[in-house]
Amino acid sequence: MNKKFxxxxxxxxxxxxxSIFNDLKESELTSLSANKCGNLYKKNQVIFYxxxxxxxxxxxxxxxxKVYKINEDGKEQIIRLAKDGDVIGYSSLISGExxxxxxxxxxxxxxxxxxxxxxxxxxxxxSELSMRMIQLLSHDLKTAENRIANLxxxxxxxxxxxxxxxxxxxCGFEDDRATLNITLSREDIANIVGTATETTxxxxxxxxxxxxxxxxxxxxKILDQQGLIQAANIYD
Numbered sequence: 306m307n308k309k310f311x312x313x314x315x316x317x318x319x320x321x322x323x324s325i326f327n328d329l330k331e332s333e334l335t336s337l338s339a340n341k342c343g344n345l346y347k348k349n350q351v352i353f354y355x356x357x358x359x360x361x362x363x364x365x366x367x368x369x370x371k372v373y374k375i376n377e378d379g380k381e382q383i384i385r386l387a388k389d390g391d392v393i394g395y396s397s398l399i400s401g402e403x404x405x406x407x408x409x410x411x412x413x414x415x416x417x418x419x420x421x422x423x424x425x426x427x428x429x430x431x432s433e434l435s436m437r438m439i440q441l442l443s444h445d446l447k448t449a450e451n452r453i454a455n456l457x458x459x460x461x462x463x464x465x466x467x468x469x470x471x472x473x474x475x476c477g478f479e480d481d482r483a484t485l486n487i488t489l490s491r492e493d494i495a496n497i498v499g500t501a502t503e504t505t506x507x508x509x510x511x512x513x514x515x516x517x518x519x520x521x522x523x524x525x526k527i528l529d530q531q532g533l534i535q536a537a538n539i540y541d
Contacts, residue, residue: 312343323390368414
């Protein structure tokens with residue numbers, strides 16, 4: 306069960322610099338602080354389920370989240386990752402439709418919840434925030450289009466290499482400047498790539514043998530970034 310925690314005021318939130326709320330006026334931030342609540346979520350806990358009706362917006366104060374769909378065979382497909390400052394559940398909230406995907410926590414997280422009325426009211430009164438929201442939705446559409454093309458045209462090896470490069474951009478490195486700052490199961494990686502877990506395990510082993518990466522438990526260290534770019538068949 307998720308637990309409430311003493312959330313920081315929006316005015317003082319360190320994650321806000323990465324958020325769509327970064328440029329809000331002080332009065333708008335004060336209003337958000339007065340209306341929101343916050344909860345602690347444990348690893349693997351579901352935040353919302355596909356098919357449920359949204360009642361507000363979720364904003365990550367700290368932690369990492371996966372947004373995913375379950376196909377008819379019960380196979381999970383991860384369609385997006387979110388981190389500190391990111392918002393989730395916004396497209397369904399704006400459209401007034403049920404959630405088209407589910408969201409679950411990849412590591413213990415602190416998440417703020419902004420009620421629908423407070424968020425939509427802010428969108429209506431702040432044209433700059435509305436434009437940032439449109440840009441975010443447009444980016445999501447472009448990402449979805451690229452993903453469809455990627456699944457249709459690229460090999461699993463290419464998709465795995467590209468996923469590792471994406472994770473580097475998403476989470477950065479630990480202090481050694483080589484180990485990805487995220488812990489994912491092999492199944493989660495497979496669900497991002499869109500392949501079987503066994504195939505992912507085999508290809509990761511191949512990448513290790515080729516000295517592109519190193520593996521320490523669930524931790525992945527990038528040894529040869531240029532080699533991964535070539536494996537992903539990415540060209541400028």
